[in-house]
Amino acid sequence: MFEEMTYETIMRSMMEDMPDDIDTSEGSLIFNACAKQAVRLEEAYLILSGIEKNMYADTADLEHLIRNGNDRGCYINQATYSEIAAQFNCEVPLGSRWNLDEYNYTVFNVINDAEHIYRLGCDEPGAEPNHITGELEPIEYVENFEWGRSIKCILEGTDQEDTESYRARLLATYNYRGFAGNREYYKSRVKELRGVYGCKLERVKTPSDRIAITIIGQDYRTPPQDVITATQTAVDPIVNSGEGEGFAPIGHRVSVTGVKETTVNITTTITCESGYTTEALTSYINQAVDEYLLSLRKEWEENDTIIVRILQMEAAIVKIKGIIDVTGTLINGIDDNLQITDKSVPVKGEITCT
Structure with a gap:
């Protein structure tokens, strides 16, 4: 101006x-x-x-964009902390702190007392620690400790929402009116909760006041039970269902469940270039199938039917360096596309290559 x-x-x-x-x-x-x-x-x-x-959301810098969003009740998704499952040779104290690579972790609770498996939370937020594995070292002395190792990431941390992604989400709020109780309100509030990557809503006919919400979690798969429980509590606590103790309005009885999974077993015949073998390419084949099924799972929220197509499966595999042809592909033993209509999501099962 x-x-x-x-x-x-x-x-x-x-x-x-x-x-x-x-x-x-x-x-x-x-x-x-x-x-x-x-x-x-x-x-x-x-x-x-x-x-x-x-002054305006389409041109504001991040600091003022957040203030604009706060005025509309559309908050930026802050960075969250990753959590891992770790095993030790002995019992370790709750609250004890450990180092893995460049990150420090705190022991939260016991997962398996007999096998000394614990749940640890990273002290720093962000997505970078999600896939770090290795040996854990105590920051302070722990009696009888000999070894400890990270088993897997059980809850991925996330980085703070990208500025332009947040801007687009904020601008979208001007195009709809999320009112307490309508579909858009539920979807926007549920998807703000940690560990929820998408959701579907359905009104149950009997009883008529029941609303079923299905959520999808990390990697667009079935979320862990603690995420389902936390979501249920935030929306409509079971002990006071329908009383408006969560963000569901009074009179709405909400039940939250995790999305179901459909296992996809693949049998296929692969022709390799000279110098390559199917065994040597197994990890790449698994990755290609995983990525294809992930792309389908990401469409779950907007579609009632998911189709796992043989042609696209073969196209994903044949792109791998060293593979020149893919034929005779069967999905779950059938020479046909797999059509999933029960609102579940496809996940990789066994892959048999000949």
Whole structure:
């Protein structure tokens, strides 16, 4: 809005307004007096331009975008902490702290007392620690400790939401009205909860006040029970169902369940280039199938039917370096596409290559 209000423009306007009998040449008394004011005015216009820019969600910087979103009840997704399952040779104290690579972890609770498996939380938020595995070392002395190792990530941490992703989500709130109880309200609130990557809503006919919400979790698969329980509590606690203790309105009885999974077993015949073998390419084949099924799972929220197609499966595998042909593919023993209509999601089962 104020891009044209530069020092030169302001000075030109000032000098043009001077009487004809006044010397306005550069270095003159009136020129020097106005020059300092022109500098200050240019700075003021730059500040005004920044204020105007940060008033609106489509041009605001991150700090002001968050403030815009807070006014509309659309909050940025902050970075979350990853959690791992770890096994030790002995019992370790709850609250004890451990180091793995460049990250520190705190023991939360016991998963399996007999096998000394514990749930640990990373001290730093973000997605980077999710796939770090290795040996754990105690930060302080732990009696009888000999070894400890990370088994798997049981809850992935996430980075703070990308600025442009948040901006798009905030701008989308201007296109709908999420009112307590309508479908858009439920979907937006449920998807803000940790560990929930998507959801589907269905009104149960009997009893008529029952609403069924199915959620999908990390990697677009069945979420762990603690995520389902936390979601149920946030939406409509079981002990006070229908009383409006969660964000579900009074009179809405909500039941939350995790999405079911359909196992996809693959049998196929692979022709390899000279120097390559099916056994050597097994990990790449598994990865290709995983990525294809993941792409289908990501569409679960918007579709009631998911079709696992043989042609696309073969196309994903044949892209692997060293494979020149894929034929005779069967899905769950059948030479046909797998059509999933029970609202479950496909996950990789056994892959048999000949």
